[in-house]
Amino acid sequence: MHVRQLVVTDFRSYATAQLDLGPGVTTLVGLNGQGKTNLVEAIGYAASLSSHRVATDQPLVRFGAERATIRAVVVRHGRDSTIDLELNPGRANRAHLNRSPVPRPRDVLGTLRTVLFAPEDLALVKGDPAERRRFLDDLLVARQPRWAGVRSEYDRVLKQRNALLKQGAPLLRAGGRARRPRPGDPDADEARESVLHTLHVWDTHLAAVGSQLLYARLRLTRDLTPDLTSAYDAVSESTSGASMTYRCSVHEEMAERIAAGEVPEPAELEAAIGASLAAARDTELERGITTVGPHRDDLVLRLGELPAKGYASHGESWSFALGLKLAAYQLLRRDLGDDPVLILDDVFAELDSRRRERLAELVADCEQVIVTAAVPGDVPAALLAAGATASVTLGQVSQG
Amino acid sequence: MYEGVVQDLIDELGRLPGVGPKGAQRIAFHLLAADPADVTRLSEILARVKDTVRFCQTCGNVAEADQCRICLDTRRDRTIICVVEEPKDVLAVERTREFRGLYHVLGGAISPMDGIGPGDLRIRELVARLADGTVTEVILATDPNVQGEATATYLSRLLKDLGLTISRLASGLPVGGDLEYADEVTLGRAFEGRRSVHG
Ligand SMILES: Nc1ncnc2c1ncn2[C@@H]1O[C@H](COP(=O)(O)OP(=O)(O)OP(=O)(O)O)[C@@H](O)[C@H]1O
Ligand SMILES: [Mg+2]
Ligand SMILES: [Zn+2]
Numbered sequence: 173m174h175v176r177q178l179v180v181t182d183f184r185s186y187a188t189a190q191l192d193l194g195p196g197v198t199t200l201v202g203l204n205g206q207g208k209t210n211l212v213e214a215i216g217y218a219a220s221l222s223s224h225r226v227a228t229d230q231p232l233v234r235f236g237a238e239r240a241t242i243r244a245v246v247v248r249h250g251r252d253s254t255i256d257l258e259l260n261p262g263r264a265n266r267a268h269l270n271r272s273p274v275p276r277p278r279d280v281l282g283t284l285r286t287v288l289f290a291p292e293d294l295a296l297v298k299g300d301p302a303e304r305r306r307f308l309d310d311l312l313v314a315r316q317p318r319w320a321g322v323r324s325e326y327d328r329v330l331k332q333r334n335a336l337l338k339q340g341a342p343l344l345r346a347g348g349r350a351r352r353p354r355p356g357d358p359d360a361d362e363a364r365e366s367v368l369h370t371l372h373v374w375d376t377h378l379a380a381v382g383s384q385l386l387y388a389r390l391r392l393t394r395d396l397t398p399d400l401t402s403a404y405d406a407v408s409e410s411t412s413g414a415s416m417t418y419r420c421s422v423h424e425e426m427a428e429r430i431a432a433g434e435v436p437e438p439a440e441l442e443a444a445i446g447a448s449l450a451a452a453r454d455t456e457l458e459r460g461i462t463t464v465g466p467h468r469d470d471l472v473l474r475l476g477e478l479p480a481k482g483y484a485s486h487g488e489s490w491s492f493a494l495g496l497k498l499a500a501y502q503l504l505r506r507d508l509g510d511d512p513v514l515i516l517d518d519v520f521a522e523l524d525s526r527r528r529e530r531l532a533e534l535v536a537d538c539e540q541v542i543v544t545a546a547v548p549g550d551v552p553a554a555l556l557a558a559g560a561t562a563s564v565t566l567g568q569v570s571q572g
Numbered sequence: 573m574y575e576g577v578v579q580d581l582i583d584e585l586g587r588l589p590g591v592g593p594k595g596a597q598r599i600a601f602h603l604l605a606a607d608p609a610d611v612t613r614l615s616e617i618l619a620r621v622k623d624t625v626r627f628c629q630t631c632g633n634v635a636e637a638d639q640c641r642i643c644l645d646t647r648r649d650r651t652i653i654c655v656v657e658e659p660k661d662v663l664a665v666e667r668t669r670e671f672r673g674l675y676h677v678l679g680g681a682i683s684p685m686d687g688i689g690p691g692d693l694r695i696r697e698l699v700a701r702l703a704d705g706t707v708t709e710v711i712l713a714t715d716p717n718v719q720g721e722a723t724a725t726y727l728s729r730l731l732k733d734l735g736l737t738i739s740r741l742a743s744g745l746p747v748g749g750d751l752e753y754a755d756e757v758t759l760g761r762a763f764e765g766r767r768s769v770h771g
Binding site for chain 2: 262263325328329331332333335336339362363366367369370372373374376377
């Protein structure tokens, strides 16, 4: 697939802008701060309904404006689809698909698929586990949009359960080891009973939804690993054994099987989460948070025997992050029988000249690649020559 | 911040469900600019609604007497109770014409984030209604979202030893949604295809 046209209004630094694109490579050039990333951010948003830079929509709306709009015309198998999004910070966003309103913005997911690599992705290697969980979950959604629903359901169950733990903790602690429940205090007994009962209900739901998410992540990790190894090697021209394993917050026996690469059945995962929650009951009541579940897991990245985090050099970390994104690209391409749109934001500046050339060769057969660069000289000449260039100055796009 | 009573009005409106701070401001200024007669009528209705509308002592539905019109209707099947969150859900189920039994309105769903536990819902009243053995089936028709599902699980566990048939609306309802917004056909089908649950 490819994006044929992008039109934004009041998005980031743009009052209005239109970018016409074709298949092949398009390079956006312009000095720092002129609005290159803003444009590719809009394309990424049309695909995933979130920005790769910020967690809320407010910064995406041009300063002083009330709402932003994004239109992306996507060509797939020769047919146009038009995504229209209206970003209303603090209120519900709205979406149209082919000019008809859809009940929820989520319904446009899947129309456009992108893989976006940007400097922020270095955090995939160097940052917190949350970055890697988000990478997996975003890829799940790009593969199958229904995971967006499962993910938000899980978040909701988790918030509810944490709220209950916070409220219930004082009640249950008072009746626990610290002080024996006084007989003849039926109200307190009943309140405790009710909290325990309710907690049990949330345990059930957390295990049910959490095991679905966990199972999906484990399968994804398994599917993605060979692509990661070969993408890393291709970019770095080496055999460095880049790999990854899933670190799971469930009890040890199950966590070890998972770390060894096994993908247990969902029912088994559900039972494991349930049992681990039961075992963690006292700790959780003490701390008022849920300590077991996919929201506590991590993806351990390795170069050979060593963990990438804390050991890999800057350039290696960069190549690892790029390897993860290129692997995601290969996976989606295979899954969909169609190329997602590849976006490389400011990537070339960080790579040595050999890695630049290798990357340019790697992306040459992609249906559409959108590259940004502050210094055109950073982009391999072959790539520039093969495609179109647009220059971006102060929130204005000019296409030659 | 606006001065005194204007800000009070905005604050009060902002506490209504579905009204955000901006909406509250818009409504407030609309009222300030409106014809005084219109505003008087609105305030009279607000006062009257609290005086005259009551909740059915049996099922919790809105009523104009001690009992609602459904509980008073002798043609309804008294062996089956449909449990819903809000009175508006009674209307939604009634529209499907699939259901001829009685209702029980919980007055919400379990939601720790909003400080709502089982004790805040009309669950004791439900258990009391089941005591005499007339009712043989309970349909859990709470909303198909996280809170509604949790409430259904809680109830199915609580009621499981009473020897009743307990069922949950079949899937097909928009997940994460609100019973009220399901169209009649979908909701009707969900009723027909309800499946029994075991705590
Ligand atoms: N909500 C907003 N309203 C107005 N301007 C904004 C908004 N958000 C970002 N900007 C402006 O957009 C500019 C950044 O644009 P962008 O990130 O696209 O730059 P870039 O061309 O990618 O630069 P670089 O080469 O440094 O990466 C900044 O000057 C910033 O002030
Ligand atoms: Mg940039
Ligand atoms: Zn009634």
